[in-house]
Amino acid sequence: MKIGIIGGTRGLGKTLATILSKEGFDVTITGRDVANGNKVSEELEVNYSNDNKKVASTSDVVIISVPISTTKNVIKEIAKSVKKGSLVLDVTSVKVEPSNLMKKLLNKDVEFIPTHPVFGPRTTNLDGQVVVLTPISNEQKKGIWYPKVLKFLNDKKVRIIEASPEEHDDMMAVVQVLTHFSYISTASAIKKLGINIKETRKFASPIYNLMVDMISRIVSQNPFLTYSIQLENQNGEKVRQTFADSVIELKEVLTKQDKENFVKIAIEATKNLDDIQSALGRSDKAIDSQNHEITVLKNSIGKEIALQHIYSEEVHIGILKEVNPDFISLNTGKKQKKLKIANIKILDYDDLLNWKMKNQTTKKHSVSCIFPKNSNPDIIIETIKKSVDDIINIKVADIYTGHQISKGNISITLEIVTFNKSTFESVKNILEGFGGIIR
Structure with a gap:
C-alpha cells in the first residue's frame, strides 16, 4: 500500500512516516525544503518528493500533516489530484474547518476521515496512544476505508475515540x-x-x-x-x-x-474535577516511578547495569560508578560515560536479554559431569537457570552409563548457550557445588 505524507519531513508527519514505514508500507514524504527532504528520506528509508499533487495522485492513502494555518491551502491544492478510491486523512488539532473543506472539495469517489493523533513528535510507537476519528456522518463509517483504519489502529492497541468535528x-x-x-x-x-x-x-x-x-x-x-x-x-x-x-x-x-x-x-x-482518588493514585504512581528509579540506580552502584537512551534507543552496559540527582557515571570497559538520568531507562532482565540476542554473538558450550545415579537433571537445570544470568538456553544433551562410569553413577552432559565464557565457568562451579565431578 502506498502512503503519501504531505509535510512528512518534520514534526508529527515525520513521526508517522517512521512508524508506518516500519510497518512495511511504501511511504513517500513531501516538503518544500528539498535538501532536508532528501536527508530525512535517507534517514527513514522512505521516498521523498516536493510535488504534493504528484504524491496525492499516486498514493492509496494521503495524510495531510502540515501546520494548521497551511492545511486549508494544501487541501485546496491536492483535492482534484487525489486518485479515485483512495483515502485522505488530515491530522491537525482542529477538525471543523478541514472537515467541511474536504467534504466540499474532494471528489465523491474519494473517502476522507478527519483524524487527530493526540500525541507528539517524540512518540516512537502507537501502543496506548490516543487517536480521535471525527467522521462528519455515519455514511463515512460505511465506506471501504473506515473499517480498515479501525482495524489497523486496534491491532496497534491504539485508544480510539470517535466524535463529531464540533465535539x-x-x-x-x-x-x-x-x-x-x-x-x-x-x-x-x-x-x-x-x-x-x-x-x-x-x-x-x-x-x-x-x-x-x-x-x-x-x-x-x-x-x-x-x-x-x-x-x-x-x-x-x-x-x-x-x-x-x-x-x-x-x-x-x-x-x-x-x-x-x-x-x-x-x-x-x-x-x-474528575474522580479525585483516581487522580491521586495516578499522580502517586508518577512520583513513585521517579523515586523508584533513583533507588534502583543507587542500589546498583558497583554492579553491572543496562541503560537505554529513551530517544536514540542506544543501549549502554557497564559498571555503575556514581549517581547524583541529574547524572550517572558508567564504566563501559572502554571509557567512562556520563548519562543524564532524565534521558535513560533501566532495562529489566528480559529487555536486556532481547537486546543481547539481537546485538551480541552467542556461544555454545558442552560440559559432562558425573553424578549419583538417582540425581534429577531437571532440578540441576532449574537451579542453574535461577542462579546464573546470561543463559539463553540450557538442556540435557546426553545421559551416559557406560563402562567408563563407575557403578551407581551417571554422566550428564549439558549443552549451554551463553554470551560469554564467564557464564559457562559459573555453571561449572554450580555443578561441582552439587557434588558433581567434571569429566
Whole structure:
C-alpha cells in the first residue's frame, strides 16, 4: 500500500512516516525544503518528493500533516489530484474547518476521515496512544476505508475515540488550548520573577518537579504550532478569557484576604474535577516511578547495569560508578560515560536479554559431569537457570552409563548457550557445588 505524507519531513508527519514505514508500507514524504527532504528520506528509508499533487495522485492513502494555518491551502491544492478510491486523512488539532473543506472539495469517489493523533513528535510507537476519528456522518463509517483504519489502529492497541468535528474542537479547547495557555503563562511568570528553576528544584517536592517537567514539555514544543492551536480553535478566545477571569478573581480574593471566598472557590473547583482518588493514585504512581528509579540506580552502584537512551534507543552496559540527582557515571570497559538520568531507562532482565540476542554473538558450550545415579537433571537445570544470568538456553544433551562410569553413577552432559565464557565457568562451579565431578 502506498502512503503519501504531505509535510512528512518534520514534526508529527515525520513521526508517522517512521512508524508506518516500519510497518512495511511504501511511504513517500513531501516538503518544500528539498535538501532536508532528501536527508530525512535517507534517514527513514522512505521516498521523498516536493510535488504534493504528484504524491496525492499516486498514493492509496494521503495524510495531510502540515501546520494548521497551511492545511486549508494544501487541501485546496491536492483535492482534484487525489486518485479515485483512495483515502485522505488530515491530522491537525482542529477538525471543523478541514472537515467541511474536504467534504466540499474532494471528489465523491474519494473517502476522507478527519483524524487527530493526540500525541507528539517524540512518540516512537502507537501502543496506548490516543487517536480521535471525527467522521462528519455515519455514511463515512460505511465506506471501504473506515473499517480498515479501525482495524489497523486496534491491532496497534491504539485508544480510539470517535466524535463529531464540533465535539472534538470543544474538547481540545480545554485539553490543548487551556493547558498550553496556562502552562506557558506559568513559565512566563517564573521568568519575570527572575527565578532560577534549577535552584527551585533543590527546595521542591516531587509534585513541583513533576509539574515543572510537564510545563517544560509543553513550552518546548514548536511555538508556531502552539500559536496555531490557540488561534485556529473556534473556542480559543472564550477559554483564554475564562482562564484570565479566574486568575484575576482569585488574585482579588487574596488581595482582600477573603478566606471564605478563597475556600469556596477551591472547594467548588475541586468538586468539578474528575474522580479525585483516581487522580491521586495516578499522580502517586508518577512520583513513585521517579523515586523508584533513583533507588534502583543507587542500589546498583558497583554492579553491572543496562541503560537505554529513551530517544536514540542506544543501549549502554557497564559498571555503575556514581549517581547524583541529574547524572550517572558508567564504566563501559572502554571509557567512562556520563548519562543524564532524565534521558535513560533501566532495562529489566528480559529487555536486556532481547537486546543481547539481537546485538551480541552467542556461544555454545558442552560440559559432562558425573553424578549419583538417582540425581534429577531437571532440578540441576532449574537451579542453574535461577542462579546464573546470561543463559539463553540450557538442556540435557546426553545421559551416559557406560563402562567408563563407575557403578551407581551417571554422566550428564549439558549443552549451554551463553554470551560469554564467564557464564559457562559459573555453571561449572554450580555443578561441582552439587557434588558433581567434571569429566
